[in-house]
Amino acid sequence: MFKKLPGDEARTLVTTTPDTAVVFRPAVVRTPAIFTVTIFLWRLLAGIVRLIWRHPVAVAVLAVPAVLSILYGWRIALVAVAVPVSLLAPWPFFDRASFDRWMGWRLLAWWRLVWIYRRHWQSVMIVSGLGRHLQGRDYLPHIIRVTCTSWADLVTVKMISGQSVKDWADRIEHLAHGFGTTSCRVTVARSGRLLLTFPRRDPLATPLPALPIPETPSVGPVEIGRCEDGTPWRLKVHGTHVLVAGATGAGKGSIIWSTIRGLLPAVRAGLVQVWALDPKRMELSFGRDLFGTRYAASPADCADLLEAAVSVMQERADRFAGLQRSHTPTVDDPFVLVVVDEVAFLTAYQSDKGLKLRISAALATLTTQGRAVGFGVMAALQDPRKEVMNVRNLFPDKIALRLDESEQVDMVLGDGARDRGALADHISPVPERGAGIGYVRLETSPDPIRARAGYVSDSDIRAMVADFAEEANK
Template identity: 45%
Template sequence: MNVRLPAWRVPGWLLVFWWLGRGLFRLAVLAARYWWITVPGGLALWVRVEFSGLVLAGVVATVAVGCVAWWRWHPSSWLRFGWYPLVARVRALVVYRPRWASVMATCGLATVFGGDRYVPRLLRVRCDRWGDELTVRMLPGQIPDDWGQAAERLAYAFRLPTGQARSTDRPDRVVVRLMRRDPLAGIVAPLPAGNVPDLDGLPLGFREDGQAYRLRLAGSHVLIAGATGAGKGSVLWSLIRSLAGGIRSGLVEVWAFDPKGGMELAAGVPLFARFSYDDPDGMAGVLDEAVKRMRLRAARLRGVTRQHVPTVEEPLLVLVVDELAALTAYITDRKVRDRIKEALGLLLSQGRAVGVHVVAALQDPRKDVLPFRDLFPTRIGLRLTEPEQVDMVLGDAARDRGALCDRIPESTPGVGFVVLDGVREPVRVRFAYLTDDDIRELGRDYRRLCDTDDEGMTR
């Protein structure tokens, strides 16, 4: 049976009208999309035709003088509302949109179904001093973790050094942050120490977006991991400096443990209520005393409140351990090691509500070295030696979400990624650096008012 489709003869003039209509529609869409080009261009053409080229030059000069005056009068608003939006539109037109489809295909973010190719849609580009933020509508079946794994490839595809992806309030969108320059390349000077520490936001350094990074110590324990020379001391001393006002007034007590013989923390002895070092049995005894104080405080607060509020009579107790692995894995005396592990486990599991917090630093993040890492809600990963160590410290898939701790160069100590329980995306931070003179000055200015010799404290 021979079945043939009917042939329709279309006049040539009708095809011409169809092509013209389709072309005009596309021009209208482009004109509306790129209104920031078409509107000024149309106005300039109208001024040139209605008046003269001299009038057009005067208008352009007036606009230029107004922009310069705006920049000189209020630079921050000019950059935010004038310059960076223009840069974002130009970069979207010149850098991202022409290569978007090909980059999506080569990075594995585009797909083919039924013979048709589907590409994620680039919705918006925003620029600032340091980089670009691309808001993208994901394809069905994609999640932000897919873009986090491809963020580094996207950055290299657009000739930029680093990239990171994060989720948004809308489940079908993701924001890709591509950096042009590193805002954390310079050393951060010590931040001012307030008279009353804000336990909900202790200033420790600066984030990648230029804003101050504030650590929430209330209701949290902090784990710091990094290789030798990664800047663990910067984190510890920045934290102690932010607590200095409370130390001087008696609202905060810091018990310091330095198993490396006191080399790191000895300069801050005037700030510490207890300073234990070198003797494993003595450090175990101080930890047992902290457990005892925690239990007594819990008994007093039971039925009264569910969250401790620091006072001079009941100060916040912060235990700072410089090298945790030396207490949990490297002690040869098994009984002492088990005592320390038991005390730390009790403090980490029961201490937050009664105002007993543990801030621990270590170099080796293996599971046998730190068996209770999941009890630290706040984790800070500085420069690490292996990619596998990133997930050991910060949690599963943290590296895929942008925490490239193994890529941090040795020339930037104090740079790291912070991960909080319940927050998917890591935050890149550079912590303030305190010199030996800064630490000694801190000890002189903020030494404890009730400074007395206690057992386990070396003056």
């Protein structure tokens, strides 16, 4: 049997002994120790500089007592630590908001970075397939920073060269469960970097009451609720069309009535008109006095009302032609919002083919030509399939409330919305926990936003009718 041979000598060996193993040992180049030491020291220095640059406060908190202890003894170092701590200790009790903004969330972000993300990063990346183990070396995405808010961790990640956003979007469930959260959302921070959102709690779990009616008239954006990050949810209705999809009891009425509620001062000022189509005769009929003659319930009346809206829109377009390309609401040319509560009943489930064609044609005309002349459509439906609502792509802004199937999320919000974290099929069916919660995808952004609309109760609607019915019918 042959011994271990270096280099290429094994290629020239010939043996007649069957099943003889030739052990090949490649030539070994020994690296001088000075190179190894130099590389180690350089990496150590770079790590220290990076640590000081990224965490100057934390380094100072640890370094100052150590230096004082060496120079002046441990008693002086203890006093230097005890005095600031005693002064800062009451801070969170007197002004928790400022403490969290300047220190609390930073400390929590450091703890989450060390104990949650760096601790489990390698295993989660390898198991989920976002990291690679090649030739004894791990190729992993890098954590750039972790930022904490009152409800979520925001993790900025640098992808491996060659990865795409879809690679991460396809693995949001792996990431969520790997780091101990209920969900994960993926957004693009910049080229090669992603922002992963891991919620620690649900800030929308508590139902919102109806928001106060604005004091000044405005055509929007209309504040109808709260976003997940605590900012007001302002829905744009002028200059766009809005599609609201959700299962029974998902809270479509909350969005419709919150929008109408926010437009009431403009309705009183004559800057807005609300035309209502209520084929179910349930949701909008409760406040029908707000709409007056611009209310329709039967399919025939709905077709007539839609065609009347098309006629007004085309007459206005003839007057605007060659003079202006955008609409500014005035008393003579107000913004017209056409609200359709259950549009699928008119476009898909209508047995009269003549009425079905009239309604579909009128909706298509309004959604394709109405934005520039001050006509907007807000349509609500339960079933978002194409054969049910064949003009859904003509609605730039879309809202997905609780849906029954995961495939319906992309039907409403567009391809890839669920992979980016729009888990509308996971919203709780319990009304107190999930009604009015939805994911919003705007024309200007592909990333879905989670928000919750305020609940407008029956008493709120009665008060609206009592205060605004007379002005709305003018």
